[in-house]
Amino acid sequence: MNQNLFFLAWRETIRSAYRGKSLATNIGLGFLAVYFSVSFLVLGFAIPTMLTKDFPNDDPVSKFNSLVLAYFCIELLVRQLMQKLPTVSFKPLLLLGIRRPSIANYLIIRSVINFFNVLPFFLVIPTTFLLVGQSYSELATTSWFLAVSILIFSNHFLAIYLKWRFNEAEYGFFILLGILAGLFAFNHFGIVDLSGGMGKLLDLILKFPALSIALLILPVIFYFLNIRFLLSRMFVNLVSDKQKEEKIRDYSWLDRLGETGRFVALELKLIWRNKRPRSVAMMTLIMLFYGLLVYKNEHGQDPPEFIFILGGIILVGMFSISYGQFFPAWHSNYFSMLMCQRLTMKQFLRSFYMLVAVVSVTCYIVTLPYALMYPKIIYTHLAMLLYNLGVNIPVIFFIGLYSKKRLDLNQSSVMNYQGVGASQWLAGLPMLVVPIALYYLFKLAFGTVGGYIGLGFIGLTGILFHTVIIDYFSKQYRKQKHQLIRNYKNS
Numbered sequence: 001m002n003q004n005l006f007f008l009a010w011r012e013t014i015r016s017a018y019r020g021k022s023l024a025t026n027i028g029l030g031f032l033a034v035y036f037s038v039s040f041l042v043l044g045f046a047i048p049t050m051l052t053k054d055f056p057n058d059d060p061v062s063k064f065n066s067l068v069l070a071y072f073c074i075e076l077l078v079r080q081l082m083q084k085l086p087t088v089s090f091k092p093l094l095l096l097g098i099r100r101p102s103i104a105n106y107l108i109i110r111s112v113i114n115f116f117n118v119l120p121f122f123l124v125i126p127t128t129f130l131l132v133g134q135s136y137s138e139l140a141t142t143s144w145f146l147a148v149s150i151l152i153f154s155n156h157f158l159a160i161y162l163k164w165r166f167n168e169a170e171y172g173f174f175i176l177l178g179i180l181a182g183l184f185a186f187n188h189f190g191i192v193d194l195s196g197g198m199g200k201l202l203d204l205i206l207k208f209p210a211l212s213i214a215l216l217i218l219p220v221i222f223y224f225l226n227i228r229f230l231l232s233r234m235f236v237n238l239v240s241d242k243q244k245e246e247k248i249r250d251y252s253w254l255d256r257l258g259e260t261g262r263f264v265a266l267e268l269k270l271i272w273r274n275k276r277p278r279s280v281a282m283m284t285l286i287m288l289f290y291g292l293l294v295y296k297n298e299h300g301q302d303p304p305e306f307i308f309i310l311g312g313i314i315l316v317g318m319f320s321i322s323y324g325q326f327f328p329a330w331h332s333n334y335f336s337m338l339m340c341q342r343l344t345m346k347q348f349l350r351s352f353y354m355l356v357a358v359v360s361v362t363c364y365i366v367t368l369p370y371a372l373m374y375p376k377i378i379y380t381h382l383a384m385l386l387y388n389l390g391v392n393i394p395v396i397f398f399i400g401l402y403s404k405k406r407l408d409l410n411q412s413s414v415m416n417y418q419g420v421g422a423s424q425w426l427a428g429l430p431m432l433v434v435p436i437a438l439y440y441l442f443k444l445a446f447g448t449v450g451g452y453i454g455l456g457f458i459g460l461t462g463i464l465f466h467t468v469i470i471d472y473f474s475k476q477y478r479k480q481k482h483q484l485i486r487n488y489k490n491s
Helices: 002-014 023-054 060-082 090-095 100-112 115-132 138-168 172-188 194-207 209-231 252-257 259-273 275-287 305-324 329-339 345-366 368-372 377-400 422-464 466-490
Strands: none
Touching: 023 060, 023 115, 060 115, 060 138, 060 172, 060 194, 100 138, 100 209, 115 138, 138 172, 138 194, 138 209, 172 194, 194 209, 259 275, 259 329, 259 345, 275 305, 305 345, 305 377, 305 422, 329 466, 345 368, 345 377, 345 466, 368 377, 377 422, 377 466, 422 466
16 A cells, blocks of 8 residues: 555656756756765764764764764754655545555655655764774674664654644744753753763674664654554545634734735734744744854954944845745735735735734834844844845845736745745845845945944935835736736646
8 A cells, every 4th residue: 555655656746747847956956965075074074083083082972973963953953954755635535535544654654765864874874984983893894884874874763743733833942942942951061961971872783783783662662653643634534733723913003004904904904814924924023143153253353344234134134035025926826816905016015025024123223122232233134124125125026026926825935845936035035145246345435433334325225216126016016916926827
């Protein structure tokens, strides 16, 4: 039966309407896969030398074993963000009489064929031969390699289980993030030596190779947790708790703004009720902490100026960039119906402008405490706020005219390339690179502060003429709306 299910999945893939329509996306993903594979391979060959040089007083194998736990914690987070869940339309299969355990086992087995399960071996295999194999017997080295391999697949099954759980609990990922941060703090401040405990376990396996077999209990437990989860939800007439407890949120207070407020409420409902735009909003909140990384003081030296520009764009304008690059495709599922309503395109564009403006100003206020690190952030972020509202939003409107692909709002936005076209790949260039280039041009003429004043002046000019800009693009969207409708229907 599993062979038939794999055959059906292959047919579904080659017959998909999206197959062959995203050549640029596939090339980009292939390049990233090759890049990370080569990077891990090079790191695997370099690890023995690095450990011997940086930790001359420690056993390099034991030191590597103590770092394994940190790697798996980071990998677990990466898998949550990037690894896709195995899915199948199970209701037709149930109606055909295929047993639920067969479908569940098929899904879990299929999930093992994953790039994230192959990538660690580019690092582990060279390390096994060049580091562990040089100090221990063949039996001990083989048992160590087997133990690490078991941990890799255990992490895979754990990540799949958690991700299914997090799909039902909207804030599950942030709870996991908090737990891992707490464990890191316990380990960092010496309350509990977690990394040392994992290192001692792997050291013990090198002494007693038979212990590696005991680790098999981990993937078996996580495997059956996944099976149990799927079986409990694999019914034809299942109604999820989320559907039962669906809440209707009141945005009637926006009616005071007239028709524009009504369409702002429409955008807010779209963000709250759908996974993909909601995950964009969540990532905006997470990126507010990005300044703690980008504004680090290295060796008492201030970061270069382009870091302040990039930090300002990301911290203040992340929502407008990540949410705006898919405008107006967020409404693609009902765009034709929307165009039949009694509204003007001007109201539609103005509501988006107002939403982005309010979010950007709020982000500017929230990120002002970073000025305690560098007081200049007060005016650098202000310059990028003005630039974002005056320049980036018109750029978003322009890119939206050539939107071609419909979006599936029920999927997460992280590592999801459904609906991504060339316009989305190119959208980030004018928004991220152009302000840096403009700054250095203004800096040559007017100095450092003058560079930020120049960026702010360009943005302020766009803000003062935003009504003219909206009027212009409303006419362009009216001319283009029938083409947009055809694009969304054919994608």
